[in-house]
Amino acid sequence: MDVDEHGNKRVFQRLGASNDSGKQHKVCYHWRAGRCNKFPCPYLHRELPAPPPQQHQPFISNGSSSKRPNQGVHDDRSFSGARRSPNFNPTWGRVHGAGAGNRAQGSGAGNRVFRKIEKLCNYWLQGNCSYGEKCKFLHSWSVGDCFSSLTQLEGHQKVVSGIALPSGSDKLYTGSKDETVRIWDCQSGQCTGVVNLGGEVGCMISEGPWLFVGIPNVVKAWHTQNNTELSLSGPTGQVYALVVGNDLLFAGVQDGAILAWKFNAVSNCFEPAASLKGHTQSVITLVVGANRLYSGSMDRSIRVWNLENLQCLQTLTEHTSVVMSLLCWDQFLLSCSLDGTVKVWVATESGNLEVTYTHNEEQGVLYLCGMHDPEAKPVLLCSCNDNTVRVYDLPSFSERGKIFAREGIRAIQIGPGGLFFTGDGSGQVRVWNWSTEAAAPA
Incomplete structure (x- = not known):
């Protein structure tokens, strides 16, 4: 003692x-x-x-360890929530080989490693850090060896809330709460146009050549090939989410409604088709998969809708805060929330969804994006409320890298040839590239 x-x-x-x-x-x-x-x-x-x-022992610069423990290897834990159905995948959250985890940055003599604190250096951000490589904070927009930052697109003054690459177009479109949509040339990276909308952009998607933008009380639609411009009226308040499914355009609205339009090729316009009621607060996220429409709301619930008859089949209430983003992956539904969890849902024998695995983060989770790495392995990009994006292998949830931003990343868009784009709360859009080689600092 x-x-x-x-x-x-x-x-x-x-x-x-x-x-x-x-x-x-x-x-x-x-x-x-x-x-x-x-x-x-x-x-x-x-x-x-x-x-x-x-x-030799690993050397930790200035006696400080990383603020976040190594998340690269998870325990071989059991799954909670769901009964096993014929399509149940028993490997969620289990490690398939060693994960990359939070990799040490920098180098030293022999086996000694200078471990950086996983936080951006404020002086480096301002361009005047005097410590250089000896700085204990990061001088890089990412850690990990699977991707690198190619360039940044500056111009937006507020949160980037949508990024889109319409089919057949050589332009990248970004929407922001600064009430503008910016158009970028994909070859030069230069901004070629700015559209002032007179209202905050709540969301933006592309479907074929069409670009859809949600602003207060209206959805704007542009045909990027023939320059057709349409305004879809009906929403009450901000439009936060858009998705296309079963030849219908769905919009999640501030008043809790989900509105649907169908395109009429004869009249060349979108006609109102339905209004789905049930959520008691704003609908923040929409996704389509397996002939179902899934909606997440500020009322903390997820609703499952039949795409054929637009009837609500099930209401999921396991989250304890706002449901921020939904993602369909194979036969699974992934959801994230400000409660700091990512939940994996699977259909039971009865057809209802139940939680089969819950991944916990230290901060609230803002956005989910699924993609494949250059080896065609499934990867989850998980944007968190601490201005980072965690990159996880699926289905193990072993961490293989991390992206940093000035403010929280609210928009992620997959591009061709291993490219992807992120937009953060400061208005910065960054272009990333997947690579089998080690990532170099931006």
Whole structure:
């Protein structure tokens, strides 16, 4: 039993003898936190036990460890929630080989590694960090070796809420809460046009040559090949979500309604087709899969709709905060929420969805995007409320990299040839490229 300088009795297990003469066999609490200013300090400035002679230990810069523990390997845990159905996948959350985890950054002599604190250096962001490579904070927009940042597109002044690449177009479209849509040339990366909409862009999608933009009380539709422009009236309040399914365009609206339009080729216009009621607060996210429409809302629920008759089949209430994003992946539905969880849903024998796995994050989760890496392996991009995007292998949820941003990323769009795009709360759009080689700092 030890007594510290404040007279507190602490019991700890002695893990091995120390080579530090005169020091107590206990690790300094303040050193672990990176703020010990005592010299000499009566406690150890390294982890127990002491290393054997002639053996190198990983070096942690300035005595500070990464704020987030290694998430690359998960326990072989059981799944909770659902009964196993014929299409049940028993491998969600289980490791298939070693995950990359949070990789150490920088290098040192021999086996010594300088581990960066996984936080962007504020001085580097301003272009004037004097520590250079010795800085303990990141001088890079990402960690991991699977992708690299190609360029950034500057111009938006507020949150980027939508990114789209219409079919047959050589332009990238980005929408923002600064009430504009910007048009970018995909070859030069230059902004070739700015459309002022007079209202915040809540969402934006493309379907074939059509570009749809949700703003307060209306959905704007542009045909990018013949320059047709239409306004779809009917929404009450901000339009937060758009999706196309079964030849219908669906819009999730601030008043909790889901409106549907069908395109009439004869009159060359979108005609109102239905209004789906049930949510009690704003509909934030919509996705279509397996002949179903799924809607997530600020009322903390997910509703499952039959695409044929537009009837609600089931209401899912397992989330405890706003449902921010939905994703269909094979026979699974993935959902994320400000409650800090990503839930994986699977259909039981009765046809109802139940949770088969829950992945927990330290922060609320803002957006989900699924894609394949260059080896055609499924990957989940998970945008969190701490200005990062975690990149996970599926179905193991082993972390293989992380993307950083000035503010939270609210829009992710998959492009051709291994490209993808992210838009954050500061208005910055960044272009990324998947690679089998190590990523270089941006």
